[in-house]
Amino acid sequence: MIEQPKIVKICDIKDETPNAKTFFFEYMGHYDPGQFVMVWIPLNDEKPFTLSYINRNIAGITVLKRGNFTKTLHTKKIGDQIGIRGPYGRGYSLIKGNAATCIVGGGIGMASIACLADKQENATIVQGSRTMPELLFRHRYKEMRLCTDDGSFGYKGTTVDLLRELVGKHDYQKIYACGPEKMLYKVYELCNEHHIECEVSIERYIKCGFGICGQCDCSGQRICIDGPVFNSKDLKDMPDFGKTEITKSGKRISL
Numbered sequence: 001m002i003e004q005p006k007i008v009k010i011c012d013i014k015d016e017t018p019n020a021k022t023f024f025f026e027y028m029g030h031y032d033p034g035q036f037v038m039v040w041i042p043l044n045d046e047k048p049f050t051l052s053y054i055n056r057n058i059a060g061i062t063v064l065k066r067g068n069f070t071k072t073l074h075t076k077k078i079g080d081q082i083g084i085r086g087p088y089g090r091g092y093s094l095i096k097g098n099a100a101t102c103i104v105g106g107g108i109g110m111a112s113i114a115c116l117a118d119k120q121e122n123a124t125i126v127q128g129s130r131t132m133p134e135l136l137f138r139h140r141y142k143e144m145r146l147c148t149d150d151g152s153f154g155y156k157g158t159t160v161d162l163l164r165e166l167v168g169k170h171d172y173q174k175i176y177a178c179g180p181e182k183m184l185y186k187v188y189e190l191c192n193e194h195h196i197e198c199e200v201s202i203e204r205y206i207k208c209g210f211g212i213c214g215q216c217d218c219s220g221q222r223i224c225i226d227g228p229v230f231n232s233k234d235l236k237d238m239p240d241f242g243k244t245e246i247t248k249s250g251k252r253i254s255l
């Protein structure tokens with residue numbers, strides 16, 4: 001049964017990059033890093049976002065300005081109201097103890113993986129973007145490896161280039177990643193090559209968010225309820241991963 005969105009007031013807004021803002025609101029529920037909520041703007045639409053911050057009863061979503069919905073959200077002010085339902089889906093699974101892990105965020109994908117990076121001990125955090133101003137949460141973590149495609153900050157190259165170097169030097173037990181699907185696919189291939197377990201968060205067009213419409217199918221897995229986080233074993237049986245997706249009008253297209 002569809003859950004009614006809970007109406008919440010935006011209690012703070014933070015500019016993260018020239019095109020990304022974090023909106024904070026009161027949040028009382030349970031949340032596993034990597035799960036998502038559906039955000040409703042009355043008379044506009046309802047769209048999926050991962051919680052990028054959670055602290056006591058306050059949560060945040062970090063939103064990149066793209067089309068109609070996100071541009072409208074970016075006009076909201078402190079005190080304005082939005083609707084939230086969820087959380088939905090399956091998040092990342094944390095490793096306890098001293099195992100070395102690596103957490104990779106490409107572009108706005110860093111928002112999905114940020115709460116995991118807050119919790120997972122001993123993780124190397126890799127964040128990459130095309131250019132320096134797009135780097136997210138640069139000062140949030142004690143140690144973070146940063147890279148830019150154009151070399152304007154940190155390592156010059158992609159997150160996958162940097163990860164390849166790190167994998168050669170560290171004995172990672174697991175690699176977590178969120179970002180563009182082409183990047184995720186390369187991370188998955190690199191992990192297979194080195195026999196490292198991986199977990200990636202996949203994006204598909206989400207309509208219902210709780211498993212009834214089939215819009216978010218990826219090789220028989222519903223991203224909204226079976227994912228959005230999938231591990232190496234799941235991905236092996238998902239030939240659509242990195243290859244095809246369903247558009248909002250229901251057509252399957254190549255990625």
Ligand SMILES: Cc1cc2nc3c(=O)[nH]c(=O)nc-3n(C[C@H](O)[C@H](O)[C@H](O)COP(=O)(O)OP(=O)(O)OC[C@H]3O[C@@H](n4cnc5c(N)ncnc54)[C@H](O)[C@@H]3O)c2cc1C
Nearest residue numbers: 036047048049050062063064067068069070111204205206
């Ligand atoms: C599980 C999940 C978590 C996400 N978390 C974040 C996040 O933390 N921060 C963030 O900035 N973005 C996140 N997104 C993407 C976000 O939902 C889209 O950027 C947003 O819906 C764009 O809407 P728009 O109207 O502004 O843009 P549009 O012009 O409608 O679309 C721009 C692009 O956004 C994507 N998109 C649009 N509508 C949807 C939808 N209903 N479901 C999935 N993708 C859509 C499409 O790839 C499209 O090409 C997440 C998506 C998923 C599936």
Ligand code: FES
Nearest residue numbers: 207211213214224
């Ligand atoms: S969005 Fe409807 S089943 Fe996933």
